[in-house]
Amino acid sequence: AQSVTQLDSQVPVFEEAPVELRCNYSSSVSVYLFWYVQYPNQGLQLLLKYLSGSTLVESINGFEAEFNKSQTSFHLRKPSVHISDTAEYFCAVSDASGTYKYIFGTGTRLKVLA
């Protein structure tokens, strides 16, 4: 069985500052990793995912995440945040051996301050 831990429930940060949202997972098998973003009053949208290959993955809006197998982490980072990045961010894993299920973390609410 897999589990996902997002230790920070809320992260306030000033505009144009860097941010890191932490995600750690536990699994006895290989996993795929995902970050989803949920803007206010909207559904979850895929931000980026790691399936294989380069451990650093990037999104189109400047976020990146790095898969670290030894530390079982998939932290999300952005060097300079904007007000529009205010949202809730969910980390999720799925079992690479073939099951379809996502196991989600409890989410981190990013609040970007002017």
Place this chain on the structure above:
Amino acid sequence: DAMVIQNPRYQVTQFGKPVTLSCSQTLNHNVMYWYQQKSSQAPKLLFHYYDKDFNNEADTPDNFQSRRPNTSFCFLDIRSPGLGDAAMYLCATSREGLASTDTQYFGPGTRLTVL
């Protein structure tokens, strides 16, 4: 735009009164999922349909049922809502089979209040 639509966005029901939440998709995806998300908790998978095949999670209460009359629509029925069923209910779809690499596409959710 192709999308996942959930109606209503907000639903209020009374304790014990059956309620139905609906989800529709224009993506023509094979798989549809229902998640329950309580405040400050992770979304929890209740069940999914792979085409017409219904798959219940082992810990989903019997109080929750689902119907998928066609590819586009899926319904969540709560037969006798309790106060503990108040939550956000998320519908999601994925394109092909049940590959763990598949991206899931989510609707905006229905927030259920039980009085």
